[in-house]
Amino acid sequence: MPVYNPPVKDLSFVLHETLNVHESDVPGYDELDRDFTSAILEEAGKIARDVMAPLNAVGDQEGCTLDNGVVRTPKGFKEAFDTQREGGWTGLDCDPEYGGQGMPYVLATAVGETFSAANMAFNMYAGLTHGAYSAIHAHGTDEQKATFLPKMVTCEWTGTMNLTEPHCGTDLGLMRTKAEPQDDGSYKISGQKIFISAGDHDMSDNVIHLVLAKIPGGPEGVKGISLFIVPKFLVNEDGSVGARNGVSVGSIEEKMGIHGNSTCVMNYDEATGYLLGTEHKGMRAMFTMMNEARLGVGLQGYAQAEVAYQNAVEYAKDRLQGRAVTGVENPDGPADPLIVHPDIRRNLMDQKSFVEGARAFALWGATLIDAHHRAGDADANGLISLMTPVIKGFLTDKGFDMTIQAQQVYGGHGYIEEWGMSQFARDARIAMIYEGANGVQALDLVGRKLAQDGGKHVMAFFDLVKSFIKENEGNEALKADFLDPLKAASKDLQAAGMFFMQNGMKNPNAALSGSTDFMHLFGHVCLGLMWARMAKAAQAALDAGTGDAAFYETKIATGRYYMQRQLPATAMHLARINSGADTVMALDAEAF
């Protein structure tokens, strides 16, 4: 049975010693003192560990079933969802006007990591609801907000996102779902949507579907897409749940993982829908959900790596196999634990240094969102807009790789479902795909975000790196181990950007052939920056003689590992990028 222990101490270190959230002047951050966030994280952690994690394997084994039109979730899910709802966890960062707790997003992100690590499939029910909440909150009328948000904040009603159709995923311009305007101002929605996470289930009184559809006669392609609120049950004037709407579940998909989440084919048959936002501007409204969802997916990537890592460590300490090459370390046992072996160490250090760097990166991203939402900081918005594909793409690609490495520590037992390591990998796999496959993230990064606002945001990122290096260049403890490798990696990133600038205009393929490599290169530099910041904080604490010295020493040693062993990847990515499109595009399609 896999274990999960919420990394409260490390979350706290990132929040308070690396990002210094309590010193920020972003409204609401003044509440985030260490005692307060620790109390929240401890409570959340208990639910993650004691309520959600024990249901992770149950969800995988039982899956969801469709029985006479009713979707049933695995045993125990409803009770766990009640616990999550009743504790107010689903509305942690929601608007108090609608019953939310009004906490900053960064705290919800920290809590979200523990929930997602404990049970990814389960947490998608609340996660999708949050996305739908945000879209209605940002684009809904006062009446729509009053009708839907209070119930969604509490997850009495859950939400979904309906984008994909059988013949179109990324290319939503091909969409066929139609919305016929009715005399009463509502629309009749007809069409089929697939891959709808949390599409239907037996845990809430209503499901509020946000559905992209085309109003006949509107512009072609994505410019003619509108967004609609389509409740499973219509809502009576008094706010109570009314008649069943014309939406039904066609089937539940058989997936590689996240079996605990009901991924549905949804059929809309003249279902009543209400326009959300403006006609034909549905893509913009959808992106409110989508950008949030992409950050949430990045978090899923490293959260699965975290829980897989924890189990790999346990196994490596317990399993006795072979002797240390430098001499017996466990003379009373028949063999030494796996953890004495250098290649097992190398594997575990890859995981540890990735997860901790990713955590800092994701939480830093969350502070940028707060700065934008709470303080109207346009620069922060530009930066997180640039970073979103990196957080989504890099953290899920690497997060999946790390679950595979964690599984490897178990040898043959890793391949047996009973041990749970296969599930972490199978669940993590989807994060590379949904909310825009990672190739699409890379395209978004290189094809759109880099040049956004005249390249201002990527320049701002480079300035961040440069000024951090400059401010700290007198810090001997950081120089060789952190600042120098960060500077080298950052130069590789700039060189890649330069290659795109010089070649992308005359041959867009030359830039896009390097898009995935660029996303990874960028991710490494971000984690390098995070590690440099964390090492600085840890060193400062050590110098001051405050706190748990062993924790800070471990932090610095782990950062050194990342800088020495992971950052050298930037040169490889740059070499690939610099090779351009010639070999990538050389073959005719028939030659494959």
Next chain:
Amino acid sequence: MPVYNPPVKDLSFVLHETLNVHESDVPGYDELDRDFTSAILEEAGKIARDVMAPLNAVGDQEGCTLDNGVVRTPKGFKEAFDTQREGGWTGLDCDPEYGGQGMPYVLATAVGETFSAANMAFNMYAGLTHGAYSAIHAHGTDEQKATFLPKMVTCEWTGTMNLTEPHCGTDLGLMRTKAEPQDDGSYKISGQKIFISAGDHDMSDNVIHLVLAKIPGGPEGVKGISLFIVPKFLVNEDGSVGARNGVSVGSIEEKMGIHGNSTCVMNYDEATGYLLGTEHKGMRAMFTMMNEARLGVGLQGYAQAEVAYQNAVEYAKDRLQGRAVTGVENPDGPADPLIVHPDIRRNLMDQKSFVEGARAFALWGATLIDAHHRAGDADANGLISLMTPVIKGFLTDKGFDMTIQAQQVYGGHGYIEEWGMSQFARDARIAMIYEGANGVQALDLVGRKLAQDGGKHVMAFFDLVKSFIKENEGNEALKADFLDPLKAASKDLQAAGMFFMQNGMKNPNAALSGSTDFMHLFGHVCLGLMWARMAKAAQAALDAGTGDAAFYETKIATGRYYMQRQLPATAMHLARINSGADTVMALDAEAF
């Protein structure tokens, strides 16, 4: 429904234009003219495509079941096994004295790729039998050979390898299974073995288990291990199947993949066993099977990548999504096919360039085995001994990565089991683990094989690379695109070897911390050498104006991709290796 088309043309190119098997003076190779091997590969390919591949998804969905002590294989497996047996495919390279066809191992390897790609789980029944055949052939008495081999060549009786126990996998010294000597010269075997592939099933009249066990009173550790033949049914004097032996199936493991293969817990309860080879020298005999199995597993790794690649290409050509950045390419359709997009190309080229390089590498390895077995070539034996962990570890790590990349091409559909891409990845995953987890392969490579015979074999490999470069340095078509990158990569490999030599003695951890990186670095250089050889052959054919020019041009373009986009990884691996053990071994176990 996934497709599989045996790559007969490419196998033939490798055999006859790159390795030039028909020109070799290894006994038996004179038979391998192009018409003959093509006929064999075409026939094998038909069975792979028409008989085995259609059962791949069936095996995954049904799995094997244990019913009152009887293991049942998925529907259709027995009939397919009959087709394989009746065609003589199970004994292709077996000794004619025992009913085999006596073909070189290189041809059996080429056939094996197609079988393994078509249905990995199914082919393990014959594969394990072949390994057991080889061990009995090499170490059995004349009587043992006469009793068992003819039935195993035809797979009327199948075979297994029994090494692992619940508490020991890699560290076989901890083994508990006992073999008590009996007065009649036989032994009573008692103990439990786990993860026994093809451990029992309903497709053969008998199962011949090769079981490692300790004879009480023997030396401690691995030096006290002996190997035994333990048939499921005892064999009567007339060779017919007799009484049931004391071996039974405890359970069938629930695995991440290869569901079509019955991975069993085997219980031995005073089962009658016959010593194979010498008392206490069981490890040596086992390695006859093990080395063969490791090459077979390397082949599984790239074979799964091949079939996954084929399907990814089909999907990328069929699925219409988005428009080419350089202008519409499919004006009559609602969108362009995925294959126009640079990042999809990058993904497919990664796969294609890996698989074709891996194929050449595996078949080259098979020629070394033939040279050793058929011509007593000790140098060839040294080289393949060095290469075995690289073939196993590198081809399965990368092969799995490529199945994941192939799955990614499908977007959301890749995660749905129905499309079959998940199965390729889940099946390929085991190849990184069994027959020695890849970390153990890396340890074998760096800790044992590098220094074997005074480092003679690695020097021989470097000489091979150097002389290839030297012989061809006047070839302008090869120089910049192939020879220069190969030289650079090979220098990285030598530098890594030098680092190990200078540091490994005084600090073994410094070498072993870089073992996995070294295995990958070595693998890239091997594939680089293969690509240089293939490019030379293709260029020669183009210059001569013979054959299918488009095929040769594609070959060269694919090779250029590998050299430009994959070989830069060697510098990253070297940088990691050069960082030594400091950061890898920095933490106390408690700090993880």
